[in-house]
Amino acid sequence: MSSPDTATAVRPARRLTIARAIAEAIGQEMERDPDVLVMGEDIAKLGGVFGTTTGLLDRFGPERVRDTPISETAFIGAAVGLAAAGMRPVVELMFVDFFGVCMDAIYNLAAKQSYFSGGQVTCPMVLMTSVGGGYGDAGQHSQALYATFGHLPGLKVVIPSNAHDAKGLMLAAIRDPNPVIFMYHKALQGMGWLGTVQRSITDAPEGDYVVPLGKAKCVREGEDITVVSLGLSVHQALDAAGRLANEDVSVEVIDLISIAPLDRETVRASVRRTGRLLVVDDDYLSYGVGAEIIASVCEASIPLLVPPQRIAFPDIPVPFTPVMEHFVLPNADKVTAAVRQMMRISN
Amino acid sequence: MSGASNASDRLWMYATMVKSRHFEALIKPAYFEGKSPVFNMAKGPLPGEMHLSDGQEPCAVGVCAHLRPGDTVTATHRPHHVAIAKGVDLGAMAAEIFGKASGLSGGRGGHMHLFDARVNFACSGIIAQGLGPAVGAALASKLRGDDTVAIAFLGEGAANQGAFHEALNLASVWKVPAVFVIEDNAYGISVSKRDCTAVERNADRAAAYAMPGHFVAGNDADAVHAIAGAAIARARRGEGPSLIEIETCRLEGHFMGDAEGYRPEGEVQRLKASDPIPAYRARLLTDGFEAADLDRAETDARAAVDAAFAFARAAAYPDPEEAFAHVFA
Ligand SMILES: Cc1ncc(C[n+]2csc(CCOP(=O)(O)OP(=O)(O)O)c2C)c(N)n1
Numbered sequence: 001m002s003s004p005d006t007a008t009a010v011r012p013a014r015r016l017t018i019a020r021a022i023a024e025a026i027g028q029e030m031e032r033d034p035d036v037l038v039m040g041e042d043i044a045k046l047g048g049v050f051g052t053t054t055g056l057l058d059r060f061g062p063e064r065v066r067d068t069p070i071s072e073t074a075f076i077g078a079a080v081g082l083a084a085a086g087m088r089p090v091v092e093l094m095f096v097d098f099f100g101v102c103m104d105a106i107y108n109l110a111a112k113q114s115y116f117s118g119g120q121v122t123c124p125m126v127l128m129t130s131v132g133g134g135y136g137d138a139g140q141h142s143q144a145l146y147a148t149f150g151h152l153p154g155l156k157v158v159i160p161s162n163a164h165d166a167k168g169l170m171l172a173a174i175r176d177p178n179p180v181i182f183m184y185h186k187a188l189q190g191m192g193w194l195g196t197v198q199r200s201i202t203d204a205p206e207g208d209y210v211v212p213l214g215k216a217k218c219v220r221e222g223e224d225i226t227v228v229s230l231g232l233s234v235h236q237a238l239d240a241a242g243r244l245a246n247e248d249v250s251v252e253v254i255d256l257i258s259i260a261p262l263d264r265e266t267v268r269a270s271v272r273r274t275g276r277l278l279v280v281d282d283d284y285l286s287y288g289v290g291a292e293i294i295a296s297v298c299e300a301s302i303p304l305l306v307p308p309q310r311i312a313f314p315d316i317p318v319p320f321t322p323v324m325e326h327f328v329l330p331n332a333d334k335v336t337a338a339v340r341q342m343m344r345i346s347n
Numbered sequence: 348m349s350g351a352s353n354a355s356d357r358l359w360m361y362a363t364m365v366k367s368r369h370f371e372a373l374i375k376p377a378y379f380e381g382k383s384p385v386f387n388m389a390k391g392p393l394p395g396e397m398h399l400s401d402g403q404e405p406c407a408v409g410v411c412a413h414l415r416p417g418d419t420v421t422a423t424h425r426p427h428h429v430a431i432a433k434g435v436d437l438g439a440m441a442a443e444i445f446g447k448a449s450g451l452s453g454g455r456g457g458h459m460h461l462f463d464a465r466v467n468f469a470c471s472g473i474i475a476q477g478l479g480p481a482v483g484a485a486l487a488s489k490l491r492g493d494d495t496v497a498i499a500f501l502g503e504g505a506a507n508q509g510a511f512h513e514a515l516n517l518a519s520v521w522k523v524p525a526v527f528v529i530e531d532n533a534y535g536i537s538v539s540k541r542d543c544t545a546v547e548r549n550a551d552r553a554a555a556y557a558m559p560g561h562f563v564a565g566n567d568a569d570a571v572h573a574i575a576g577a578a579i580a581r582a583r584r585g586e587g588p589s590l591i592e593i594e595t596c597r598l599e600g601h602f603m604g605d606a607e608g609y610r611p612e613g614e615v616q617r618l619k620a621s622d623p624i625p626a627y628r629a630r631l632l633t634d635g636f637e638a639a640d641l642d643r644a645e646t647d648a649r650a651a652v653d654a655a656f657a658f659a660r661a662a663a664y665p666d667p668e669e670a671f672a673h674v675f676a
Contacts, residue, residue, distance in 0.1 A: 134389065322446060
């Protein structure tokens, strides 16, 4: 019985930052499922250093939204125990660089629970964390470490590049029976103090929807070259693709979204059409996502017009001073130059 | 507690506290250069997180007054007051924070990763990460038979981390000359000690590791000096490690830009009213120090910091290619 007026009225787009999208997803799932709870350092009163749990304490109270001591081994281990007991903990450890202090709980406990129990006990937990540099916070607060976690069997690892995907991924991650490392890039978080890539702030449905774990997306179609990216590098690839369009180079951009499981087929299908592959990744170069993507394409005997290439962070700790950090970080200029070179276009 | 420390130590402690406070006073406007009106951590001459230690100066000076360059100190993500008290090169430290080539590590480490091997000082940004290395330095001194000591500074929040408990046990089992110094500023970022620590006083935890535990009330340099002096002397004599917890306060936010919504109303004003530096000056005057001597010490301390900042500002940025140097020795 909707009147023609309301039916045709365009609802103004509701634009969310990734931080807001994550907090909304967790809140929505806490409403739906009483077994969901959140814990971590500074997630209650402060609402998360990166805004991922804003407002949840007020809505759900301190039993379900718990500030923890700086006791990562204990609270991440406890999350595994909660999960084994049938709860669905969402845990935050604010920087991926801090994971060393509690790695055992992550890669020996959480990641192996299902396997060692022969499937009797699952580990439905989400461990969220920030990744990435570019803001002068030096080598213990700027790493990406995607490959480190992607390498570990039993963990799912996702990294959204925009708010729409962040919300749907978080809902999927909480419902997943496995441990999911949910990485969000600081430069996309929509926290003003970190600077923000505007394109990451998107419309996101208010209701329930999932973005499936393990599925990549083609975010820009093109004919000449496939650029595979994740997190922040999706935006660098899109910026480069925009510039290259003016030079009559048609760039296809794939957003991996998930590196474990890795959607090799979407990448292969694209490269089969374009014949050229460039991977952009702000994690360390060696043994990284780029290597895995390139191997996946080569293993499928896909004919390539030029050798595949990768742009990544070099194999050095992240330096503090911006003159060094910005020299080594991937960016749209480097992507543009690499594509030109692969298309044999001189600068 | 006055009288426990001698006059020259007390004058040094005062001057060093002033130096540290002035260092941070110069950081504040420099940090916001290029970051206002819209605060963006990456912008300006001092990018990245910046953790100030205003209010915690008594902890650093009371301990470091007993130290020599050969003693080791490991500090935390909030390192300036400790670095200055340990005698880290002021100009190179300022230059490091500005990301300059003449900085302690040529701009690679920045504010949370200050290393000065000349005085055996290091710090880092992972909570409780400095404790293990302090135990190692203390073991080296024991094995070599010298009388150096190693001090690990940590926050009260860090005392809940596994590394704290493991390091204390190891130090005690090995009976090494280490002293663990907890700066209890009541908060780990937004989480108050009350809400996250099972014991009222971390000093009590020393009992679990069969070492002496001391609590120093009042954020008072003389009181810290007395207790730290005894613990350090004990370590130098080969009698093993100690734990000291110092009641202190953080006059600023966790990092610059922190809105501090987790603080109770009026807390900062109350803390500022009991600022340990003017209180210490008043005490020294009561104890017979000459105002002129204190003024001169202050002037010299400020001048040293001003010179360090002038050096840092004028210094050149490194060649970007230098990013690849020193990954391996
Ligand atoms: C292993 C680890 N976990 C978490 C953090 C994030 N973090 C940085 S400072 C801080 C609070 C530290 O509190 P405290 O030890 O009391 O020192 P304070 O900041 O009060 O000086 C936290 C949780 C970190 N740096 N390392």
